[in-house]
Amino acid sequence: MNWTLARRTQAMNPSVIREILKVTEKPGIISFAGGLPAPDTFPVEALREATDQVLSRDGRAALQYAASEGFGPLREAVAAQLRAQGMGVDADQVLITSGSQQALDLVGKVLIDAGSRVLVESPTYLGALQAFAPMEPSFAAVPSDAEGPDPEALHRLATAGTVPARLAYLLPNFQNPSGRTLSATRRDELVAVAQRAGLPLVEDNPYGDLWFDAPPPPPLAARWPEGCLYLGSFSKVLAPGLRLGYVVAPRAVFPKLLQAKQAADLHTPGFNQRIVARLLDDGFLERHVPNIRARYRAQCAAMLAALEREMAGLDVRWSAPEGGMFLWLRLSAGLDATALLPEAVRAGVAYVPGAAFFAEAPDARTLRLSFVTASVEQIDRGIAALANVVRCARAQSPDAPAAAALDTGG
């Protein structure tokens, strides 16, 4: 049998990260490669209680087919949460999705034609590239400075060519992979430029609640509600295995997203939605999320301290995130994070090379480190091992200054 596959399948590929994780998930490896939240933070007991309550009180309704928009009280709770962050949101603008990954799929279906220009950050979240890819867009990477995507470059790319860009995808808080957060000023500038160009913004915010010292500035969608789609998730503040996210859409787009949702899987499990609605109703998140913040903050501090200690003199640079799960590292000149990974794994430490996160012009020197699943002791050992790998590679690299010279000078 000779199967004819749709043309779009040529744009669909196995996840590079998934392949990397297979190699790195060996026993004894200290892995900073995963993108998973720390499982010790999952509130197993609270979920068991909420599940019991849902099944006792509304068991049959929770197990029946349900509305494609989502469970009313959950939509209300999400809207209330976002209003508290400065967004003007009604519950009927909230579409509950099967994780925010599905929101990306629906957004792609509704906004992207084959050949549509889609602007992304550089680097950007790999899962968004994968979600949009089946719609066959042409990706363009917006150049960045230290503050994030460059507003003038965004405007240039939005209006270049004969047809305007279809959307810009932005992850303003503690970005995956770079850990970067956009300042309030940069948010204002980007929104002003998007308004001027009539460029829809897709704002993805899975990590915004995981701040360390202070909440990030209000979302882009608070500044320009009618031009933004806003994506959120319960994966990082409760548990990803429930697969619960949402997209908030202006009334001009909501009905088409809803039709796409209905065609895609009818609705997100009502069982899961009711469990989470019960936890929200109970104020559980207000008690729970501060614990995650404190934990991740301590682990991030440990990783930053280890990097300071171990990478001295190795010409390595890294970000200092103000929240989230990831830290972004740039190796010495002449080193390639993909080429170095097998050596790192042999030395007992794993990361994700940064190249996969670039839609254009990958920076081979970059890599992503997750600080949330390893213990402080593992972080210390893992960063020390990584520093050793870098030191040896520099000693062998013709492009880098001799390691010995730097070590004594560092």
Place this chain on the structure above:
Amino acid sequence: MNWTLARRTQAMNPSVIREILKVTEKPGIISFAGGLPAPDTFPVEALREATDQVLSRDGRAALQYAASEGFGPLREAVAAQLRAQGMGVDADQVLITSGSQQALDLVGKVLIDAGSRVLVESPTYLGALQAFAPMEPSFAAVPSDAEGPDPEALHRLATAGTVPARLAYLLPNFQNPSGRTLSATRRDELVAVAQRAGLPLVEDNPYGDLWFDAPPPPPLAARWPEGCLYLGSFSKVLAPGLRLGYVVAPRAVFPKLLQAKQAADLHTPGFNQRIVARLLDDGFLERHVPNIRARYRAQCAAMLAALEREMAGLDVRWSAPEGGMFLWLRLSAGLDATALLPEAVRAGVAYVPGAAFFAEAPDARTLRLSFVTASVEQIDRGIAALANVVRCARAQSPDAPAAAALDTGG
């Protein structure tokens, strides 16, 4: 703000049925319109126990991100179940999806290009039309006789035109909406024709376990594993609110379906998958499903008896399904089920007009009745009310023979 939507959104529409259900779900209406399983059959207590066990034993794993293919033991259990029905299936050919609706979405993404010819039954499952529509196929309805789709017509449509049809979508058991089941002979003939034409078959089987007196013949996929995609679901045998289904694919197609799944929502909730895996492991379905069968069988018999009693002499024809949830009815000549619906609702009874289920040449006289959510007493009253509506309409219809004449002769 002026949003530019993707071209495919023009092919996406609000569900007709959904709109109808809004009208018909008024208090006091006896509704045969829904497509929902009977909620009294949902095993709330068994699910509570299974959930408790999953959270106690593997809580953190159940709540973490998981493999896009699905939870291993669930894939194994599905494969074992299908092998018992005569299919040669390995667990690694089973992709767990968020309901079988999502399997349709993934199949559409992987097999359908804009303009691809897609063959469907006449009538066919509306949800499949909706799932495929965003990929912008050109639907062609295969003419049927009393036994189901006509094999020679299938061959003609598969090979007509310059480009072969991309797939044929078939629902062989207790079809939604017609209630029809394909005989073993017809299955052989359709598979032989598809093999000859190199036409992939997408076999959807959400109702196969709900047989009344005897299981349906083995699936098409058992006859031609390398040319069929086989879709199944736990929605009708356990509960739809868990959103668990699957697609079994030959090795030539599986990797692309998996990539599409990963891009669509990363994975189906591991929490839900483990709950159902536990129930299957425990042999729960073998004890549970016979109760659903007995119940639906009795309700179907009650509806058939009511139709015999009430529709006598009204020139109405209906199917006698051997399982499933639906019965298909064809009104007297000159009557239009869509036009008649408001009158039926006024008389306190609701159904879904059949026209929505046709990709081409809708038969306006047809309508779908669900026999699973109404009680026997409601079935009796509802069918009597429906017969009255038909009787009055016939009296007013110029095309139909006078009702009085038929009543005395019936």
